[in-house]
Amino acid sequence: MFELLGIPPQALFGQLLLGLINGSFYAMLSLGLAVIFGLLNIINFTHGAQYMMGAFAAWMLLNYAGIGYWWALLLAPVAVGAIGVAMERLLISRLYDLDHLYGLLLTFGLALIFQGLLQNQYGVSGLPYDIPEALSGGRNLGFMFLPNYRAWVVVASLAVCIATWFVIEKTRLGAYLRAATENPTLVQAFGINVPRLVMLTYGFGVGLAALAGVLAAPIYSVNPIMGADIIIVVFAVVVIGGMGSILGSIVTGFALGLIEGLTKVFYPEAAATVIFVIMVIVLLVKPAGLFGRTA
Amino acid sequence: MTVKKLLLATAFAGMLAGAAHAEVAIKIGVMNDRSGIYADVAGEGSVVAARMAVEDFKAAEKGIKVEIISADHQNKPDIGSNIVRQWYDNDGVDVVADVPTSSVALAVNQITKDKNKIFLVSGAAASDLTGAQCSPNTAHWTYDTWSLAHGTGSAMVRKGGDTWFFLTADYAFGHALERDTGNVVKAAGGKVVGTVRHPFPGRDFSSFLLQAQASKAKVIGLANAGGDTINSIKQAAEFGITQGGQNLAGLLMFIADVHALSLKTAQGLVLTEAFYWDLNDGTRAWSKRFAEKHGGKMPTMVQAGVYSSVLHYLKAVDALKSKDAAKVMAKMKEMPTDDPLFGKGQLRADGRKIHDMYLFEVKKPQESKGAWDYYKLLATIPAAEAFRPLKDGGCPLVKG
Numbered sequence: 001m002f003e004l005l006g007i008p009p010q011a012l013f014g015q016l017l018l019g020l021i022n023g024s025f026y027a028m029l030s031l032g033l034a035v036i037f038g039l040l041n042i043i044n045f046t047h048g049a050q051y052m053m054g055a056f057a058a059w060m061l062l063n064y065a066g067i068g069y070w071w072a073l074l075l076a077p078v079a080v081g082a083i084g085v086a087m088e089r090l091l092i093s094r095l096y097d098l099d100h101l102y103g104l105l106l107t108f109g110l111a112l113i114f115q116g117l118l119q120n121q122y123g124v125s126g127l128p129y130d131i132p133e134a135l136s137g138g139r140n141l142g143f144m145f146l147p148n149y150r151a152w153v154v155v156a157s158l159a160v161c162i163a164t165w166f167v168i169e170k171t172r173l174g175a176y177l178r179a180a181t182e183n184p185t186l187v188q189a190f191g192i193n194v195p196r197l198v199m200l201t202y203g204f205g206v207g208l209a210a211l212a213g214v215l216a217a218p219i220y221s222v223n224p225i226m227g228a229d230i231i232i233v234v235f236a237v238v239v240i241g242g243m244g245s246i247l248g249s250i251v252t253g254f255a256l257g258l259i260e261g262l263t264k265v266f267y268p269e270a271a272a273t274v275i276f277v278i279m280v281i282v283l284l285v286k287p288a289g290l291f292g293r294t295a
Numbered sequence: 296m297t298v299k300k301l302l303l304a305t306a307f308a309g310m311l312a313g314a315a316h317a318e319v320a321i322k323i324g325v326m327n328d329r330s331g332i333y334a335d336v337a338g339e340g341s342v343v344a345a346r347m348a349v350e351d352f353k354a355a356e357k358g359i360k361v362e363i364i365s366a367d368h369q370n371k372p373d374i375g376s377n378i379v380r381q382w383y384d385n386d387g388v389d390v391v392a393d394v395p396t397s398s399v400a401l402a403v404n405q406i407t408k409d410k411n412k413i414f415l416v417s418g419a420a421a422s423d424l425t426g427a428q429c430s431p432n433t434a435h436w437t438y439d440t441w442s443l444a445h446g447t448g449s450a451m452v453r454k455g456g457d458t459w460f461f462l463t464a465d466y467a468f469g470h471a472l473e474r475d476t477g478n479v480v481k482a483a484g485g486k487v488v489g490t491v492r493h494p495f496p497g498r499d500f501s502s503f504l505l506q507a508q509a510s511k512a513k514v515i516g517l518a519n520a521g522g523d524t525i526n527s528i529k530q531a532a533e534f535g536i537t538q539g540g541q542n543l544a545g546l547l548m549f550i551a552d553v554h555a556l557s558l559k560t561a562q563g564l565v566l567t568e569a570f571y572w573d574l575n576d577g578t579r580a581w582s583k584r585f586a587e588k589h590g591g592k593m594p595t596m597v598q599a600g601v602y603s604s605v606l607h608y609l610k611a612v613d614a615l616k617s618k619d620a621a622k623v624m625a626k627m628k629e630m631p632t633d634d635p636l637f638g639k640g641q642l643r644a645d646g647r648k649i650h651d652m653y654l655f656e657v658k659k660p661q662e663s664k665g666a667w668d669y670y671k672l673l674a675t676i677p678a679a680e681a682f683r684p685l686k687d688g689g690c691p692l693v694k695g
Contacts, residue, residue, distance in 0.1 A: 014505050
């Protein structure tokens with residue numbers, strides 16, 4: 001029986017799997033950010049709040065309307081996405097011609113408002129949201145006990161990530177989107193409604209965040225600050241992957257989940273810092289990020 | 296980040312007809328976490344409690360003009376220190392109350408000593424506040440890591456939990472709680488088989504829980520608090536840790552945490568608290584009034600402690616008709632404490648306030664008779680045993 005730095009391999013597999021699960025949240029969230037940044041050039045600081053709102057939407061659907069988890073997976077992203085669309089139309093669309101900083105300030109302010117409103121109403125301790133019946137329990141993999149729900153999170157998020165990548169990189173719709181960001185005037189001249197395309201893209205990115213929120217609701221307590229904790233890490237993921245790179249954000253999300261997982265075994269105190277250390281190194285060596293193109 | 300500052304209550308002195316002329320004017324600053332993971336445990340509720348103490352004491356009628364202000368330290372020692380310096384130097388604050396998060400409290404402890412003001416700690420837990428770092432200007436009111444460790448720690452060892460693994464929040468409070476509980480376990484013949492220190496605040500604890508599971512320890516001691524404890528317990532249930540025969544010990548848990556977890560997840564947990572709303576007629580009546588002022592939420596022991604400490608402080612000021620820090624502290628230590636929430640008690644020379652502590656078990660959902668009916672009392676730990684003996688703390692203020 002070999003041991004790696006005093007850790008038996010079974011334990012290591014377990015930790016790697018957990019890292020992958022956490023990575024799937026990073027991947028989904030950074031994917032949404034990357035889509036929004038890539039196509040709208042907006043640094044969406046509301047992303048964490050929108051993730052949190054997804055979880056809250058699921059909780060509200062259950063407690064006020066009696067609608068369970070599976071429908072919430074669909075309805076919560078749609079509802080939060082709709083709020084995102086309204087935000088884009090009313091506020092963000094006015095900033096496209098201005099410096100990045102304005103978008104950042106606006107979305108950051110909105111995040112604080114959403115967070116504050118929910119905190120005022122529900123406090124910070126969090127609200128209970130149970131794992132759906134069909135996914136409760138778990139199985140013993142020999143090297144660890146894997147809750148069914150966590151397995152589902154990995155599968156669901158991988159599927160969503162791949163589907164998104166496919167739509168944007170391989171379909172006609174995706175081609176329009178990419179073209180519209182390169183040269184909106186020209187694309188408009190071909191008769192494509194660019195503002196609507198951009199609006200829906202933002203709504204979609206926000207919906208992705210909300211979907212991650214619904215997936216997170218049964219694992220982490222549903223509370224107004226859940227997004228503020230994770231958004232900083234997710235931004236680091238996006239920076240490491242390369243701003244605006246779809247594939248980069250997915251791969252980096254999962255990879256950093258793994259690295260963070262390993263840190264939790266070997267040097268737990270540094271688990272919160274390791275991602276930022278990597279970010280610094282990547283920025284020094286490859287300022288555009290691992291998958292980014294230099295402009 | 297913005298530092299939120301709220302000016303809260305001013306309207307007492309000179310407003311009631313026939314009130315005595317205001318002889319002493321006091322400014323109390325309630326500083327705590329108003330937006331992060333401890334905001335439900337302390338937060339605005341502590342300000343409500345402080346205000347209730349002023350009202351119940353009828354300070355204005357006694358010629359004491361009290362103003363209460365509050366601020367958010369965001370659990371960061373640098374931010375907390377800046378606020379308190381500003382309060383003492385420029386805003387004329389005489390007393391700082393509450394201050395959960397031990398790292399912040401230890402900083403405020405030092406500043407308060409330097410500026411010769413008064414610090415009434417309720418939310419912070421590190422027993423160092425009345426040990427090596429004790430101060431003539433600090434009263435540590437509600438609980439500390441020593442008393443929590445002895446309450447829950449010894450109860451778990453008695454039940455057969457003689458091997459422990461600690462899941463510790465990586466800052467002053469977690470370290471103190473881990474140290475104090477570890478000592479209790481070892482003194483009772485048990486063993487600490489491992490420790491993992493997680494970043495504060497944490498989010499995903501599954502990796503640490505898996506390490507705890509692999510250690511085969513009978514008890515997993517959660518040396519963290521608030522949202523960290525809630526997520527640890529929730530995820531322990533998810534990973535089948537309690538079903539596997541290991542027990543969780545929430546070393547610092549508040550009723551707000553149990554409320555957030557729901558009885559289904561929290562049932563069976565053994566915990567130590569200094570206060571519970573449903574102890575007797577006095578606590579029930581006060582808690583009902585508190586809930587009416589605070590959105591229907593029952594008070595936590597931190598908030599109850601803020602009430603009790605501010606009340607006792609006002610009594611001392613009233614007796615002296617002075618707010619001189621040294622005299623008031625001496626008076627507070629000389630007078631026995633007595634209020635409906637904590638009963639009779641005493642403030643010791645090292646600044647430790649002593650009173651009974653309670654060992655509770657969280658009820659099963661079917662045992663609960665209604666909202667907030669969460670605990671059954673397992674044991675009352677008498678004041679004399681509930682806190683670290685005066686001689687053991689290493690506090691320089693204790694002579695002989």
